[in-house]
Amino acid sequence: MMAHLTSNIGLVDSFIIESRRLIKIDVSHIICDLDDTLCSRRAQMRNEPLLKTNRGDAWNAIVFNELWAHDFILEHYEWIEIPQDILTLLTKEDSLILTAGIRILQELKIRSLNLDNLNSRVVASWLDKILETIYYVLFDLKFIPEIIEIYEDRPHHFVRYRELIETCLWTKLKVLLVEMNWNQWYKKIEEIISGSPLERAQIQKSILSQESTS
Ligand SMILES: [Mg+2]
Numbered sequence: 001m002m003a004h005l006t007s008n009i010g011l012v013d014s015f016i017i018e019s020r021r022l023i024k025i026d027v028s029h030i031i032c033d034l035d036d037t038l039c040s041r042r043a044q045m046r047n048e049p050l051l052k053t054n055r056g057d058a059w060n061a062i063v064f065n066e067l068w069a070h071d072f073i074l075e076h077y078e079w080i081e082i083p084q085d086i087l088t089l090l091t092k093e094d095s096l097i098l099t100a101g102i103r104i105l106q107e108l109k110i111r112s113l114n115l116d117n118l119n120s121r122v123v124a125s126w127l128d129k130i131l132e133t134i135y136y137v138l139f140d141l142k143f144i145p146e147i148i149e150i151y152e153d154r155p156h157h158f159v160r161y162r163e164l165i166e167t168c169l170w171t172k173l174k175v176l177l178v179e180m181n182w183n184q185w186y187k188k189i190e191e192i193i194s195g196s197p198l199e200r201a202q203i204q205k206s207i208l209s210q211e212s213t214s
Pocket residue numbers: 033034035036037152153154
């Protein structure tokens with residue numbers, strides 16, 4: 001399983017040894033996505049037709065080369081009101097915003113939304129979030145939270161690697177699927193229970209999305 005993330009077979013053992021050196025504290029720590037979890041991108045897609053049909057690298061190229069990143073941020077992130085349900089759960093001590101994309105763009109979004117008082121980290125791709133979560137707990141938190149709660153509109157990799165994270169970090173992972181109704185309210189914040197049909201569908205999605213990008 002780890003082979004998808006790294007070719008170092010001894011890595012899991014290192015994570016396990018490191019995590020057992022840390023103390024476990026009876027708290028929940030939240031790891032929360034940014035795009036379409038705290039702030040919806042639907043209005044951008046409606047107003048910028050080029051974005052509607054492009055994703056990933058193509059999306060980023062359009063933002064930088066056609067729309068100009070700073071203009072794009074000003075228009076779509078400054079003074080934007082976002083729903084508070086998840087946001088009010090986030091504190092500097094007990095949470096991390098973990099977002100994937102081009103760093104300058106994600107950093108600008110976070111600052112424009114006035115979320116830069118919280119901890120945040122930018123990784124290159126969705127899948128990188130799995131290893132980053134492990135490194136973050138081992139070397140930044142430096143303690144093991146009893147529960148780690150994941151808020152994500154695309155939680156499939158976390159669902160697929162739930163067991164890996166739980167084993168490496170000696171913790172319990174609670175994964176929540178988030179669905180926004182534009183930036184007005186949350187349609188859904190639903191826990192993905194182990195063994196549920198929803199979990200199986202998400203694991204399938206993770207396998208397919210990795211096959212299509214590898
Ligand atoms: Mg997202």
